[in-house]
Amino acid sequence: MGIREELENVTAKLVVKNVSKTFSSSRGKVEALRDVSLRVGEGEFVCLVGPSGCGKSTLLNLVAGLDKPDSGEIKVDDIPVKGPGRDRMVMFQEHALFPWLDVFHNVLFGLKLKPNLTNPERREVAKFYLHLVGLDKFANADIHELSGGMRQRVALARSLAPNPRILLMDETFGALDALTREQLYGEIQQIWQKRKKTILFVTHNIREAVCLGDRVVLFSPHPGRIIETFDIDLPRPRDINDPALTEHSGKITAMLKNQTEGSAEE
Amino acid sequence: MNRSKTLGWTLPIISVFAMLCIWEFVVREFSVPDYIMPAPSGVAAYLWGAIADNSLPSAIWVTVKRLMQGYAIGLAVGIPVGMLCARFSLFRDTIGTLALGLQALPSVCWAPLAIIWFGLSETAMLFVVVMGTVWSLILATQHGVNSIPPIYMRAARTMGSTGLHMWIHVIAPAAFPSILGGMKQGWAFAWRSLMAAEIYVTVLTGFGLGQLLHYGRELMDMNQVIGVMSVVILVGLVVDKAIFSPIENRLRTRWGIAGN
């Protein structure tokens, strides 16, 4: 396989069908997900929002194949998910970069595990993605030398490098300051449009979800389930400060409030 | 940076030199007898002679060779076994527990056992060094592996890392700071116990530094005793500065671990 095919845009559709997941710990059972179904089209950007503990990360882990559902099934392009795979890459809330490797070798890590590429090709691909996130100059930097925003950019480059079809992002920007976050909203939209990935994006921040998502999926906790899906048909690229976002985010916030008040009375 | 680095070397050298001068002066001024405290010039004369007749270089070589062999075995056994202890409760509950107990034993205490088992032989020496090294390494490796943030493994799994690849490219480097701590401790234990063993045991296959020290005492030759002691100190310092310090510094800059 050559470098051109390697850098080709690939995407996939994701189907989550009647998925349930219960964790049992010493303090009893937690129904993290109950009968969750979701379809994400090729190249679609879907945001998952909901209060803490409603199973968003759990769902992401199931799609990533890091965990197995108790029932139901998850399919990527009609192939059931059996475990982790390079077609689905995860960006965790904490950056999870390897501190024993420099920036370049962090990005290279997944590529080295990819067969059918020569080493020079791998290096070229890694450089391509470092350039894409604007960090060419920091290829040889150590992870601890980077700011939080730069770390997330490296993590993004590392997730993109094996050319996954689906990108799973779990509160990726949660720990960043507002200014850095705004910048990254622009960048992630650009990269998404350029690379045509299917993205599943978890966040607490409803405005962020509206800014980024084609669709916003609202979860409710105990047990975790989907209560509503909102289509966001605003033109792109979107700016987080665009007043047009407010109408959508207001609607979602109201629904979320309703939901939490309802569950508080239970 | 540059300034502090040169200062960092000159100051100890000056202070050591000053101490030697004071020592020499006190010994001469108060006519301290040789068998209580020899003058630095006497020690230097011994060292010079011992280098000239090759007894010192060959003793250093014998000791360092024993140390390196035993240490290498200790690393080769300790690190994998430590990993097994971290991974499998069967190993943790057996060898891990044993290591916890045996590490508390001062490594010198292995010498009598070694002599009974292996006689006055190189094997006995090797055994003492290995016992000094291996338990620290097992414990440090086990602890290091167990304290790796699980997110590293999860991230690696999504990128297709499994099994042996995960152990070599994720778990081992992630645990390395802790393993290095174990290597330093193991080195210190091995060095001490080998000296003790050499003082105890005369092995016909080779005269080490410990034996040289022992004969210095038998002959009541204080110049030799102090001379060999200073070589022992020097070897310890050189290993620390030439081997462990660079690795630690590298680790510190790479991981961004602050402080000293």
Ligand SMILES: Nc1ncnc2c1ncn2[C@@H]1O[C@H](COP(=O)(O)OP(=O)(O)OP(=O)(O)O)[C@@H](O)[C@H]1O
């Ligand atoms: N490994 C686990 N063992 C036991 N319980 C778990 C485990 N993982 C998650 N849970 C429980 O499942 C529920 C859903 O967790 P999850 O992490 O998916 O929530 P979340 O929506 O991502 O929350 P947050 O927004 O705070 O990240 C929680 O109640 C949590 O306590």
Ligand SMILES: [Mg+2]
């Ligand atoms: Mg979460």
